[in-house]
Amino acid sequence: MKCLSFILLTMILVSCGTAVNYDYERSTDFSRYTSYNYYGDIESGLNQLDNDRIKGAIDSLFQQRGFIKSSSPDFLINFYASEMITSSGSSIGIGVGGGGGNVGVGVSGGIPIGGNAILQKMTIDLVDASEDQLFWKAIVESKYSENATPEQRTDHYNKLMLKIFKKYPPIE
Numbered sequence: 001m002k003c004l005s006f007i008l009l010t011m012i013l014v015s016c017g018t019a020v021n022y023d024y025e026r027s028t029d030f031s032r033y034t035s036y037n038y039y040g041d042i043e044s045g046l047n048q049l050d051n052d053r054i055k056g057a058i059d060s061l062f063q064q065r066g067f068i069k070s071s072s073p074d075f076l077i078n079f080y081a082s083e084m085i086t087s088s089g090s091s092i093g094i095g096v097g098g099g100g101g102n103v104g105v106g107v108s109g110g111i112p113i114g115g116n117a118i119l120q121k122m123t124i125d126l127v128d129a130s131e132d133q134l135f136w137k138a139i140v141e142s143k144y145s146e147n148a149t150p151e152q153r154t155d156h157y158n159k160l161m162l163k164i165f166k167k168y169p170p171i172e
Helices: 001-015 047-066 150-167
Strands: 020-024 036-040 075-086 091-100 103-112 117-128 133-145
Touching: 020 150, 047 150, 117 150, 133 150
Parallel strands: 036 075
Antiparallel strands: 020 133, 075 117, 091 103, 117 133
16 A cells, blocks of 8 residues: 555656647758857846856757857757746645534635745747758746745756757657
């Protein structure tokens, strides 16, 4: 019984992970893209510090994979995000009730625990630099604490970029 409970809990935790939605042009020859850079006028909707964190995470990941950051790249990267503050969704419930006979009365409420979270929807586009043509796109929703430290935000974006580019280039 303990083993079954453990397996069920593990499945629930795994299913709560961040899902990445991809789209790409099926006729694209991804092997011809070896160098990259960013659009000069990225309007991500994020602050400059987060923009730099995202670019740093992408640079690190792409350079590990053998891509070269170039002033005359094969493709350009654009990203943008929208954010919304949400409650953490966790609370402790308190209830009081009583009754007798066929009558019951109850009062309950929840006390929120944890702080607010930021729900972020991010889109990343890869565009062929010579043809100005979108060839790959990823959309992901993620949450992080509103009170995240700079280190936590950097870690969040590093993990998010790993997840986003896990299936890049697509293998058919």
